[in-house]
Amino acid sequence: MKRAPVHCPACDGELVITELTCLSCETRVTGHYRLPSLLRLNPDDQRFIEAFVRASGSLKAMAGQLGVSYPTVRNRLDNIIETLEQEPTQ
Amino acid sequence: MKTWLFRPFDRMAGAPALGLGLLIIAVTALVARRAGLHTDGVLDLNFGPEVALWVLVAQGLINWLCLSVLLLFTGLWLSKGRFRLIDLIGTQALARWPMLLATLWYSIPGIGQSIEASTTRLLATMPDQPTEVIAPVEYLFDAMWLMLLSLPILAAIVWMVWLMYHGYRLVTNLSGHRAVLSFIAALVIAEVLSKVLIHFLLLQ
Numbered sequence: 001m002k003r004a005p006v007h008c009p010a011c012d013g014e015l016v017i018t019e020l021t022c023l024s025c026e027t028r029v030t031g032h033y034r035l036p037s038l039l040r041l042n043p044d045d046q047r048f049i050e051a052f053v054r055a056s057g058s059l060k061a062m063a064g065q066l067g068v069s070y071p072t073v074r075n076r077l078d079n080i081i082e083t084l085e086q087e088p089t090q
Numbered sequence: 091m092k093t094w095l096f097r098p099f100d101r102m103a104g105a106p107a108l109g110l111g112l113l114i115i116a117v118t119a120l121v122a123r124r125a126g127l128h129t130d131g132v133l134d135l136n137f138g139p140e141v142a143l144w145v146l147v148a149q150g151l152i153n154w155l156c157l158s159v160l161l162l163f164t165g166l167w168l169s170k171g172r173f174r175l176i177d178l179i180g181t182q183a184l185a186r187w188p189m190l191l192a193t194l195w196y197s198i199p200g201i202g203q204s205i206e207a208s209t210t211r212l213l214a215t216m217p218d219q220p221t222e223v224i225a226p227v228e229y230l231f232d233a234m235w236l237m238l239l240s241l242p243i244l245a246a247i248v249w250m251v252w253l254m255y256h257g258y259r260l261v262t263n264l265s266g267h268r269a270v271l272s273f274i275a276a277l278v279i280a281e282v283l284s285k286v287l288i289h290f291l292l293l294q
Contacts, residue, residue: 069103071177075263078170 006040014040037087045080052077098184099257103177111183115154118190119146125197130293131285132157132277133247135192137206145292150186152291156284157254158182160276165262168272173261181257185250192246201239208236251277 008015017033038049055061063073093100099107122129123146128138132153158179165173196202211232254277259269 067101069099069101069107069177069260071103071173071261071263072100074173075260078263 003043004035004039006035037084040087041080041083045083048076048080096252097256098253099181099260102184103257103261104174104180105176107180107184108176111154111180111186114187114190115150115183116147118186118193119143119150121190121193121197122146125193125202127193127196127202129153129189129193130288132281133251134281134285135189135196135243135247137202137209141293148292149288152287153280153284154179154183154186156287157276157280160280160283161258161262161273164272164276165258165264168268169262169264173263177261178258181261182254185253185257188246188250188253192243195242195246205236205239208232208239212236 006015007013015035017035018030020029020033021027038046041049051062051065052059055065059073059077060070063070066073102110118129120143121127122135123141123143126137126140128134128136128141128146129149130136130138161182162175162178165178196205212229215229255269255273258273258276259265262269264272
């Protein structure tokens with residue numbers, strides 16, 4: 001499946017969802033819907049969050065899987081938290 | 091390889107770093123005793139009188155703990171995120187491994203003796219009055235030779251300081267001026283504190 005773009009390729013601005021389609025009856029809903037904050041993270045950070053959830057939230061387990069130290073993983077998570085906190089509230 | 095030399099704590103911290111670091115502190119003391127050296131300060135490596143092995147091990151532990159405790163305080167004060175104590179003390183213990191290389195360099199037959207002899211000769215020529223000047227040409231060879239032999243030790247100490255800084259920055263997730271200035275302040279205070287503690291607790 002293609003990766004959904006989250007930034008405008010022309011001006012790098014934020015992209016929003018303007019149309020949703022039901023796959024069964026093809027009903028279309030239009031409007032302006034912001035992407036969830038996790039989807040607005042860059043792909044690397046999204047993969048990190050997915051791995052974090054799959055590791056049941058254990059940074060120690062993740063550090064073992066990635067072959068890096070605990071503080072390296074901890075810092076990555078702290079930086080993602082900081083990015084999410086800087087996001088404007090909806 | 092570059093990561094393991096200059097950014098080892100990206101890969102290793104916590105208990106493994108602490109265990110290896112303590113082993114390195116003990117081995118450094120052992121090598122220092124054989125070479126007649128003292129690590130009587132966080133950044134110091136000097137010739138000194140023969141002492142028991144436990145005194146040299148205690149010197150290493152005091153040096154490590156002085157800096158670790160001060161970095162813990164600055165980290166708790168400045169860091170926004172949480173960090174584990176074991177990561178801080180582990181990385182600071184392992185960061186001392188270039189000091190082992192420096193003591194090994196001193197203990198190479200001929201090197202230590204040559205450094206000690208050149209230092210003694212140069213110190214003997216120091217004038218009584220600070221305003222007097224040492225005859226520069228006569229002792230130039232000794233000074234150059236001493237500088238050349240001391241270069242690997244200087245490089246090892248610079249490398250050790252970099253590793254200490256890298257460990258502190260990584261564990262506390264600090265960056266920029268806050269990381270640099272707080273590290274320098276902690277290092278300077280730790281150097282003075284460790285020298286005072288070693289002098290009064292171990293060498294008196």
